[in-house]
Amino acid sequence: MKIYDFKGFPNPARVRMAVAEKGLADRVEYVTVNVPEGEHKAAPFTAKNPAAAVPVLELDDGTCIAECTAITEYLDNVVGEPTLTGKSPRERAVIHMMQRRAEATLLDAVATYFHHATPGLGPHIETYQNREWGEKNRERALDGMRYLDRVLGKQSFVAGNVFSMADITAFAGLIFADVAKIAIPAELTKLHSWRANIAARPSVKSI
Amino acid sequence: MKIYDFKGFPNPARVRMAVAEKGLADRVEYVTVNVPEGEHKAAPFTAKNPAAAVPVLELDDGTCIAECTAITEYLDNVVGEPTLTGKSPRERAVIHMMQRRAEATLLDAVATYFHHATPGLGPHIETYQNREWGEKNRERALDGMRYLDRVLGKQSFVAGNVFSMADITAFAGLIFADVAKIAIPAELTKLHSWRANIAARPSVKSI
Numbered sequence: 001m002k003i004y005d006f007k008g009f010p011n012p013a014r015v016r017m018a019v020a021e022k023g024l025a026d027r028v029e030y031v032t033v034n035v036p037e038g039e040h041k042a043a044p045f046t047a048k049n050p051a052a053a054v055p056v057l058e059l060d061d062g063t064c065i066a067e068c069t070a071i072t073e074y075l076d077n078v079v080g081e082p083t084l085t086g087k088s089p090r091e092r093a094v095i096h097m098m099q100r101r102a103e104a105t106l107l108d109a110v111a112t113y114f115h116h117a118t119p120g121l122g123p124h125i126e127t128y129q130n131r132e133w134g135e136k137n138r139e140r141a142l143d144g145m146r147y148l149d150r151v152l153g154k155q156s157f158v159a160g161n162v163f164s165m166a167d168i169t170a171f172a173g174l175i176f177a178d179v180a181k182i183a184i185p186a187e188l189t190k191l192h193s194w195r196a197n198i199a200a201r202p203s204v205k206s207i
Numbered sequence: 208m209k210i211y212d213f214k215g216f217p218n219p220a221r222v223r224m225a226v227a228e229k230g231l232a233d234r235v236e237y238v239t240v241n242v243p244e245g246e247h248k249a250a251p252f253t254a255k256n257p258a259a260a261v262p263v264l265e266l267d268d269g270t271c272i273a274e275c276t277a278i279t280e281y282l283d284n285v286v287g288e289p290t291l292t293g294k295s296p297r298e299r300a301v302i303h304m305m306q307r308r309a310e311a312t313l314l315d316a317v318a319t320y321f322h323h324a325t326p327g328l329g330p331h332i333e334t335y336q337n338r339e340w341g342e343k344n345r346e347r348a349l350d351g352m353r354y355l356d357r358v359l360g361k362q363s364f365v366a367g368n369v370f371s372m373a374d375i376t377a378f379a380g381l382i383f384a385d386v387a388k389i390a391i392p393a394e395l396t397k398l399h400s401w402r403a404n405i406a407a408r409p410s411v412k413s414i
Contacts, residue, residue, distance in 0.1 A: 013402065036252040042309070051308065063301070066304055067303065070299075070300045070304035073299045073300050074296050074297065074299065074300035089284035089285045090266065090270060093264075093280050093281035094272065094277070094280065095277075096277035096280050097273055097277035101258065101273075101274070101278065104258070111341070118224050130340050132337055132340075133339075136335065169266070184357075186341075
């Protein structure tokens with residue numbers, strides 16, 4: 001399998017964590033797509049992902065899988081028991097719900113702030129910006145952090161008491177928040193201690 | 208199982224189609240949430256879904272599942288073989304990818320146009336609007352339609368040659384586009400014929 005990505009960026013980090021958590025590192029070849037130079041926005045890369053985003057997983061038969069949740073589904077089901085996306089129908093549903101919430105309320109909100117209300121990746125990449133919408137999403141990202149803090153006051157991980165894809169998404173959201181300079185408010189102590197807990201996982205070394 | 212929704216709206220339509228496709232209609236009790244009056248934005252409903260959106264699936268043990276993809280995962284895994292979200296790791300990955308693309312490029316784009324650049328559900332619900340962002344998303348929705356038309360030139364359904372959750376999302380996107388008055392361009396003949404094909408499925412009668 002090949003993964004096209006740019007090391008250190010938030011969405012690539014999600015898939016790199018999933019690869020490491022599943023013990024698949026020696027089956028993956030990473031290929032760098034120069035996102036800061038806009039390589040993801042042009043052919044030939046857009047043939048692999050018309051959405052012009054990394055990461056993309058390319059299977060040995062040439063099938064290209066984009067979208068972090070879809071890639072994680074693949075990795076989680078291709079070896080061993082699913083450990084990131086749940087086993088029972090109820091577990092699967094809760095993990096998918098909490099993953100989507102972490103994505104919509106935190107990661108996507110931070111990304112929108114970064115790409116619309118800051119210089120982002122520079123004028124050659126950020127060809128359309130709506131500053132007001134970007135600023136609105138900074139508020140949404142902070143709301144997302146407050147929501148996750150409340151959740152983590154009741155359970156150890158984002159989707160319950162077991163580590164899952166939902167934790168990976170939320171962790172990537174906080175990595176992106178660092179880049180975008182949106183600090184986690186000090187009073188969100190549950191979110192801070194969850195983050196320290198996740199940061200200690202061996203899979204984080206791979207990102 | 209209970210499903211809290213508002214019949215006729217696009218996201219409720221996704222879950223109603225999934226219920227019907229899985230033959231689960233007689234196991235579900237629908238409870239109306241008066242979205243036009245803002246019932247989804249206040250307690251007690253927000254205790255079921257802090258994201259303040261319908262639909263929500265409530266299991267018999269009280270667990271509330273929000274997000275259409277998560278509800279569909281549950282319904283698809285709780286009875287019979289999965290028919291909406293795929294069986295093999297590769298199938299699952301492709302369906303999740305195409306579902307997310309249909310959601311991001313069409314359904315979410317149409318929703319953003321509707322809620323930001325039209326009166327939407329009225330001033331008591333649309334308490335923040337960014338018209339420029341809304342108009343930008345009208346363009347994105349049309350790009351999404353053009354993308355799906357290209358996909359459907361190569362295969363019968365959105366995620367391949369089998370009906371899946373990705374078709375449900377795209378179909379709901381077109382229902383929403385009707386409401387928002389974004390017409391499918393006439394030249395997108397593959398998208399038009401796919402829509403007619405999906406509209407003929409018995410599950411569409413339930414929405």
